[in-house]
Amino acid sequence: MVVDDSAVIRGLLTRSLEGDPEVKVVASVANGQMAINTLQRQTIDVIVLDIEMPVLDGLSALPHLLNVDPHVKIVMASTLTAKNADISLRALKAGAADYIPKPSSTRELTSADDFKRELTEKVKALGMAARKADPRKGQPAAAPATPGASPIPRPAPVGNVAPTTSFTLATPIRPKPEPGPVTLRPLPDFRPDILAIGSSTGGPQALFEVLSHLKDVKQPILITQHMPATFTTILAEHITRQCGVQCAEAKEGEVIVGGRAYVAPGDFHMLVVQKNGQNCLTLTKDPPENFCRPAVDPMLRSIVRAYGKRVLVTILTGMGHDGQRGSEVVVQAGGAVLGQDEPSSVVWGMPGAVANAGLCSAVLPLKEIGPYIRKIALRQAA
Known part of the structure; x- marks a missing residue:
């Protein structure tokens, strides 16, 4: 509608x-x-x-x-x-x-x-x-059981009913085939130097839940949420107010500081580069990846170049498969990837892609992800 x-x-x-x-x-x-x-x-x-x-x-x-x-x-x-x-x-x-x-x-x-x-x-x-x-959605309405029988009544409309314009097409939405069981990787025995999060559809709600558990971690947190400009500014403000994590849109050239969260600005890829021995953020207008800018994949590739294997990635709810290629690079370097499970995801596209590719060390309900990240982030240094 x-x-x-x-x-x-x-x-x-x-x-x-x-x-x-x-x-x-x-x-x-x-x-x-x-x-x-x-x-x-x-x-x-x-x-x-x-x-x-x-x-x-x-x-x-x-x-x-x-x-x-x-x-x-x-x-x-x-x-x-x-x-x-x-x-x-x-x-x-x-x-x-x-x-x-x-x-x-x-x-x-x-x-x-x-x-x-x-x-x-x-x-x-x-x-x-x-x-x-709700499996009942998409099913044709049941015909009356006997001639003259009334269909199951629906609730009465609220107030005056105004006319609506209806449109119909012949072909219903076709569900995708169910994937096979997920294979998990061993969780590397390290304390990460940086946390990275990728999300899209349903992501803001998921980010608020996860980040509310991370207010006392010492690592920087890099976030790419598929959002346009203006929206990412407001998202960072909401994260700071609701989660107790100091968060802002990334700025060109700023030095990455532990204990702070950085959101990729709308219409820019957020990357990590090394300048004068420090890890800094840079913003680019490189072409969209997976139809997205900002995109998760370029962020993850740049993080591995700067931080090596001590990277913990979390892929939250979202459409498509952005984050899968970047997660492959993280895993090959020795880092770890977590994914949100299907029942708690608004859309199990992005986390489903990394889970079904065998890249995850854990696939968890949303409520368990923040505490799980915090436990790993606060490990004693190896």
């Missing part, structure tokens, strides 16, 4: 999603109240929810939508401002699965191919996650 107060934007988003034969858009509505009413009548996997709308805005509608269907996946959509970035992060803490920054004008949206690709990929990945969480 697409929820936006602009009929033009709703049409553009719908056409973008309908360009993929595996996506079915079932409703297009103009505000949060209409979205609640529609969700009470229809089974929906994913909602693309605008933030600023009349009657009921996206942030206010979010808890009501999740109350109607706890398994629905909600993508917050907003223009790229500091205010909307802050609201998006608050929405993620309140249960939204992901966010996407909208181009600031209809003209930009019409020609924004990267936005359309990202939107479609997120909807498909979250749709599959929703159906795994």
Whole structure:
């Protein structure tokens, strides 16, 4: 379901999603109240929810939508401002699965191919996650048992029901085949000199949970979260306030200091380089990797060049496989990789890629990752 107060934007988003034969858009509505009413009548996997709308805005509608269907996946959509970035992060803490920054004008949206690709990929990945969480999703409605029998009633709509526009396509989302069992590597017997974290879809919520356990570690923490500029600034501020870890966006040329966390700025790869015998950060506009900038893979490769084997990497929830190639380099150098497990991931793409490649020393539920990292980080030096 697409929820936006602009009929033009709703049409553009719908056409973008309908360009993929595996996506079915079932409703297009103009505000949060209409979205609640529609969700009470229809089974929906994913909602693309605008933030600023009349009657009921996206942030206010979010808890009501999740109350109607706890398994629905909600993508917050907003223009790229500091205010909307802050609201998006608050929405993620309140249960939204992901966010996407909208181009600031209809003209930009019409020609924004990267936005359309990202939107479609997120909807498909979250749709599959929703159906795994609730197998009833995606199933055809049961026919009445006997002639004249009534179907199972759905909850009554809230308030006045406004009309919706429906769209249908023939092909449902096809789930990927289940992977085989995960093979774990022995955990190296060392205390790491640096901690690195990669994340994407669902990453901010996961980062808050993990980092809340790391406020007293002495190692620097490098974080690449797939996010645009402005959003990464706000993310670093939220980490500092919520987790007690001193965190900021990385700055060109700054010396890496233990006990601090650095977030790769949106649209820049964050790399480690050595200058005058010190490990420093540098920011590059090198081409995107895995369709991402910032990307996890170049960060990990640069960390190994600077720190050698004493590297502990954690790959959290996210779409795609960014971090797998870089984790291979870490493991070959003698470092260690941890992965988030599938049940606690919003999307088990990135952690699933490193786990299924046999690169992980542990694959853990989200709640166990922070304490596990802390235990390793505080080991006595070998």
